[in-house]
Amino acid sequence: MSYGSGAVMSVPGHDERDHEFACKYRLPIVQVIARSGDESPYDSARWQDWYADKSGIVSVNSGEFDGLDFSGAFNAIADRLEAQGKGERTTNYRLRDWGVSRQRYWGAPIPIINCDSCGTLPVPAQDLPVVLPTEVAFEGVGSPIKKMPEFYATTCPGCGGPATRETDTFDTFMESSWYYARYACARNDNAMLDDEADYWAPVDQYVGGIEHAILHLLYARFFHKLMRDEGLVHSDEPFTRLLTQGMVLKDGSKMSKSKGNTVDPQSLIDSYGADTVRLFSMFAAPPEQSLEWSDSGVEGANRFLKRLWKLVARQLEFPAPELDVAALDARQKTLRRKTHETIAKVGDDFGRRQTFNTAIAAVMELCNEVGKLDEDKAQDRALAHEALRAVVLMLCPIVPHISHHLWQLLGGSGDVMHAPWPATDESALERDTIDMAVQVNGKVRAQMTVAVDTAKPALEALALQQPNVARFLEGVTVRKVIVVPGKLVNIVAN
Ligand SMILES: [Zn+2]
Secondary structure, eight states: OOSTTSOOOOOTTTOHHHHHHHHHTTOOOOOOEEETTOOOOOOHHHHHHHHHOOTTEEEOSOGGGTTOBHHHHHHHHHHHHHHTTSOOOOOOOOOOOOOOEESOSSSOBOOEEEETTTEEEEOOGGGOOOOOOSOOOOOTTSOGGGGOHHHHEEEOTTTOSEEEEOOOEEOHHHHHTTHHHHHTTTTOSSOSOSHHHHHHOSBSOEEEEGGGTTHHHHHHHHHHHHHHHTTSOSOSOSBSOEEEEOOEEETTEEOOTTTTOOOOHHHHHHHHOHHHHHHHHHHSSOTTSOEEOOHHHHHHHHHHHHHHHHHHHHHHHSOOOOOOGGGOOHHHHHHHHHHHHHHHHHHHIIIIIOOHHHHHHHHHHHHHHHHTSOTTSHHHHHHHHHHHHHHHHHHTTTSHHHHHHHHHHTTOOSOGGGSOOOOOOHHHHOOSEEEEEEEETTEEEEEEEEETTOOHHHHHHHHHHOHHHHHHHTTSOEEEEEEETTTEEEEEEO
16 A cells, blocks of 8 residues: 555456465456467466566457557557546656654754644754754653753744754664765865765765665665756766675675674784785675685785785886887897786776776786796896886775885875876787687697798698697598687688
8 A cells, every 4th residue: 555556456367466465365367468479278376477577478358459569558548547537647756755764862953843823943054064963962762852942942944932942863774865966066165066965976986885776776866866957967977887795705605793703804914004905805805796705815825915015026126128119039038028918907997897807917917927027137137127117006096005115115196095007008019920720620639839920821731731630630531711810720621
């Protein structure tokens, strides 16, 4: 009765509750929708599925509406009722009425005045905000301001007679529904709407727990649209992008105080530093998935940071010359490409995919490559310098403290937090050679590295020369050679 008009639609053939009711009172069950081509006899479980899945169903046993699909029948029935003046189309919102007042002292005061003659009136705008007294005496469980005439006694803005101020306060849901808009214009005492608010709102990225995913976000959208209609904000939606972060698990179950299975990050911060704990948390899982706490994972994160520290320390021992891109050999070009591929990947992982764990993994891989460089070679040292500066910039959002320090050791100017994101050098991404698979009758039999600009006939010849390919071609005739540029060569033989 509380939903929509309160009228109850009876479809015992296609609704679980109606079906139960009809069975109990032995009411006839009439099929009114059918899946085209499905002639099988009465089956309430299957019929109810049809009601949920509206695709491919048509009305039956419905007189003039027979044979119409879902939207066809919906419109025809609505048109008919409207034409007869018996009903009209309407949208029902599922947002329920919500009691916003709480019998608590500590909350945002509800700016309402109660007058015996005038009823409830809003506090006049010039008297806002209503400020809660902070000198209060708690007695028992009631709100102390209910016993404080110096707070509640006031004059009615309507008749000027004696009146009382509302002593209930707003539920916290009330503020959490619109605080983001106020944050965007915190310096403006008079209004919500200014250039600053328009610059910051709507929120680009909302990060919240799953417990907020329904009610809070629904309320926030409701408030935002109210504020929009009142001219307080210019945007239509409060948030552009939502990331619902996962929970932290310990031995497979949710960490909670009541279970007593929480891990105090402070002891880990004391032993390893905040950077290690942050790195572990970001590396252990994608942010929307649950994270299984692991002490060995924390140690692993710490080992990586120590390795990074050592790599930078080596740099300082053997200073690097200017990088001379033209002088790089193939091996060095490969390392430089790795650096710039990593910059591109990490930027995408942070900005678009929001998979911080794969970003960290890519940086770790790059550090492994840096560790293999030959510090006796001047350009190797230059490459390591370029790569390590990029590593520090890429890791700085996750491990700010060590990054701050390493950035300065590497000769970076200013604070790393203010340094720009490293730029991808597109020319470094270009490849001189590519790896191609060679297949015989669709099965991979060899891999070959070829120059990027190798012509088709040369590719075919190279493919046929691969020793393992030659082995599979013994005693058969090559019928056809298919080249998929940049990927593979497939030899068809029998
Ligand atoms: Zn009054």
